[in-house]
Amino acid sequence: MLPGTTTEFWSYNRKVPGPLIDVFEGDTVRIRLDNRLSQETTVHWHGLPVPPEQDGNPMDPVAPGASRTYEFTLPVGSAGTYWYHPHPHEMTAEQVFRGMAGLLIVRSRTDPVPTAIEEKLLVISDLRLAADGTIRRTRRWTGRPAAKATTCS
Numbered sequence: 765m766l767p768g769t770t771t772e773f774w775s776y777n778r779k780v781p782g783p784l785i786d787v788f789e790g791d792t793v794r795i796r797l798d799n800r801l802s803q804e805t806t807v808h809w810h811g812l813p814v815p816p817e818q819d820g821n822p823m824d825p826v827a828p829g830a831s832r833t834y835e836f837t838l839p840v841g842s843a844g845t846y847w848y849h850p851h852p853h854e855m856t857a858e859q860v861f862r863g864m865a866g867l868l869i870v871r872s873r874t875d876p877v878p879t880a881i882e883e884k885l886l887v888i889s890d891l892r893l894a895a896d897g898t899i900r901r902t903r904r905w906t907g908r909p910a911a912k913a914t915t916c917s
């Protein structure tokens with residue numbers, strides 16, 4: 765992201781932000797997660813009306829090297845713009861800051877967005893990079909102040 769440097773991201777399908785998931789009310793969504801991180805992760809479907817066991821909550825982690833499939837059907841009335849992100853216990857912030865998040869749009873079949881309206885999807889991050897291009901870490905990922913030994917600058 766900075767000229768002459770390399771920034772390591774963690775991502776869904778090698779994309780930052782993750783791939784757009786664009787579906788309709790009534791659709792059944794089936795997504796496989798292969799955890800290639802060295803820590804637990806989940807995929808949490810932020811704000812979507814999905815069953816608790818499919819919602820990637822911290823009590824349902826996917827271990828490093830393990831896989832699972834999330835599956836849910838989106839009810840009528842759920843149309844909207846959502847995001848998905850990891851939600852492992854105490855590691856959510858780090859995984860999101862490192863790039864793991866994406867958008868999910870649920871469209872209505874009976875009340876579509878008029879085609880005359882141009883859609884622009886924005887994902888805004890407060891990512892900060894150090895001069896060497898690495899993701900800057902000024903606080904612990906939990907949001908608590910960093911210990912002096914790990915504080916940058």
Ligand SMILES: [Cu+2]
Nearest residue numbers: 808810811849
């Ligand atoms: Cu969330």
